[in-house]
Amino acid sequence: MAITDRRTVLQAAAALPLATAANAAFAQTPGGTAAAPAKPAPKDVTRELAHYIVTSSYDDLPANVRKEGVRTFLNWVGVAIGGSRHQTVDIAVAALTPFSGPAQASLFGRRERFDIMNAAFLNGVSSHIFDYDDTHLKTIIHPAGPVASAIIALSELQPVSGKDFLNALVLGVETECRIGNAVYPNHYDVGWHITGTAGVFGSAAAVGKLLKLNEQQMVWALGLAASQPVGLRESFGSMNKSFNPGRAASNGIFAAMLASKNFTSSDGMIEAKRGWANTISTKQDYNEILGDLGKRYEAALNTYKPFACGIVMHPAIDAAVQLRNENKLTADQIERVDLKVHPLVIELTGKKNIREGLEGKFSIYHAVAVALVEGAGGEKQFSDRAVKDPTIAALRAKVNPVVTPGIDAAQVDMTIVLKDGRQLHRYIEHAIGSIEKPMTDQQLEVKFTDLADGIIPAPMIRRVMDACWNVESLPNAAEIAKMSVSA
């Protein structure tokens, strides 16, 4: 009887076509847990965010934000091209080809064309495969994937000026990172892949901006985005991880396109009692979403990885490359490499005996050895070729990481002992690529060139990079997609 009552009571509210969140509350019973969020929801968070997105223009962007937006885009194009030949993309292309709509948009680094939703998904997957894309360090969101994948595809369907494109990119990144800030770290800690869950909002906001949605339509686009979070951390280590930013991109387009025809949602999907933030996180800081809109720019805090592996190894690679280049070191000179490291380095990258490229990404021994021999830590340095190289393999055995108190995960203390008795020392407080020591434009070009090498024609690599640097002057941002396909 009590059971019957509970079932019917709950069903009563659920089954009501127009049950409001307030009404639904009546359906709660003592049996229900976690029914009520800690605090009453504030008003109009979704609407105020939507108002900002639909009213802000390119001319409102500070120079440093525009500059970082351009760097964000160039880095994204590089990783999207770089990942395009990976088996993950081959499989997804094969699976989706029978269902694709008109050939509206390009795949970076490939020749196939798909409708914009599928193209956004595939380019988003491609750009995340190497985990070599950009990072908003406060939330670990990889901001460009969900946003750039969506709007570059849209620009092939309807021309988008470079200025409008950059403004939409910044607004999309701003939206996803601010929403991510509001729920981070709880939301991430419990298991969500925040790039996919917050990313949908970024894609919907940026696409909606380019579709010129009005405020109400943007509210609905954000609401439909809130209804489609993507990704769990458990999938890390499988193709499912790069699936997440790709699906966030296509879900955001799906949301914005429906909203553009007045497909409705609730007006408070982000902040309502049973809206996104309360349902998906135990922390909600709405000031992170609305505070200093148009003044504080999360999009200006984006960072880029110089090395194609988890950043826990970046300080050591940075130190090794510096000492190698400054001293013109060769492997045969090296007696021993002593590393003082944070415990996480051993926990996450302690693989000593490795046989293939992917294992190299989990071996601090390999990362240091290959950096000393080749002076780099790109995708090529984590290939089967590099791992099987006898010189590098021999040097791996001479690398001695020692967990040392006082060394944090961003740091390393390296001492190279040479056979001639000399000792070379380097302490890294902030590795290259960190917010404190960002990659230079020139370093971004080296990374881009390394990724695109062999995928698009050499002369075209230079032209694509120039087009990215000059995106604001392009009549249509789509030119960059059209230039980035394989020969």
Next chain:
Amino acid sequence: MAITDRRTVLQAAAALPLATAANAAFAQTPGGTAAAPAKPAPKDVTRELAHYIVTSSYDDLPANVRKEGVRTFLNWVGVAIGGSRHQTVDIAVAALTPFSGPAQASLFGRRERFDIMNAAFLNGVSSHIFDYDDTHLKTIIHPAGPVASAIIALSELQPVSGKDFLNALVLGVETECRIGNAVYPNHYDVGWHITGTAGVFGSAAAVGKLLKLNEQQMVWALGLAASQPVGLRESFGSMNKSFNPGRAASNGIFAAMLASKNFTSSDGMIEAKRGWANTISTKQDYNEILGDLGKRYEAALNTYKPFACGIVMHPAIDAAVQLRNENKLTADQIERVDLKVHPLVIELTGKKNIREGLEGKFSIYHAVAVALVEGAGGEKQFSDRAVKDPTIAALRAKVNPVVTPGIDAAQVDMTIVLKDGRQLHRYIEHAIGSIEKPMTDQQLEVKFTDLADGIIPAPMIRRVMDACWNVESLPNAAEIAKMSVSA
């Protein structure tokens, strides 16, 4: 410093391309909340479920389960046709037409054709618009929407025998309801629209079964489904509510199609420490997923609504229709209608002065009045026409609901006082459509006919119902979709 450390530590795990859940755990810091689930995750929940799905066949289904599966499908076809002319579908069709792939599948009640993913979405939306579809009362999941929408579309792309179709439908419903049971009520109470979150699994399982995925591929399909939950309760009352079962259907196809080409996911996406159940719910009862597989069938517990409104009003409508028909009542005979009701009836359906059809769904006064005048509670009885009818409007003023202790939400005690002094009494313990008093096949046909009337040709209504009853004997279930389009 602590902050920097936390960010980099967390990023380290997040950025590792192959970080496992175990590794990711090292990235947790005291700052992280809700990081650890209550219990250690059990082994192989996803795999054992996948094994069951890929190995069970039509011949394993008990007769009562097959019968309920057929009723589930017939009811779904009726609501899918019935909702097809709603503005919500018109808008979605207009928004998605430019992006649709080949015209692979039909829209019920309409003439357009879309690729199977978009068709599944649109039919899923159509079938939920009136909140008139089926209900698994233990979880409030509307099981057919996500599953039937997906596999009927697939059957138009690759022929599916009626027996295989019914088996896939039952397995899909079984999968979503068992996964729903594992996290209900906590998962629903906090704000998730469980039809969309559990429904993705049902669609992926059913589509994967028809694609003949092997066990590992089915594990991946369930993993990719886990990565795409859909829907928040805050959206109830907007078009976004019917969006959810539709998107669950298309997301499930997307997951299964990728898995069929060996797009990988984690092997433990349902049960792992940072898998679906721990991330999306504070309750996880894995025995609900794996217990008595192939013996206990949630699919046999499906129920269907006789009235096109929230079930809180169903007992009163049931009583009114019974007393009207037994006594050949006309409105002019009625002096007063006294109702003893549960508080929820007033809370959710207490609207007294109403002007349009939709408001009628929230007015116990209208529901009783129209049931007494027209002997029904279908979509037509909640139209503007019915609400504006003077006879019905006059009778609404004579309906007196009184909250009475001891009357639960499934019950009503109705006394009709006639002008000639007679009193007619009816106590309803379980309304028609409840699990204790299911709709008969004949009542399902009346509901179907009422929904399809005016949308598909009258003679075709009979033929479609016959085809549904005989689905197990059809060489290709797709025939039913082809018969159900508008003239």
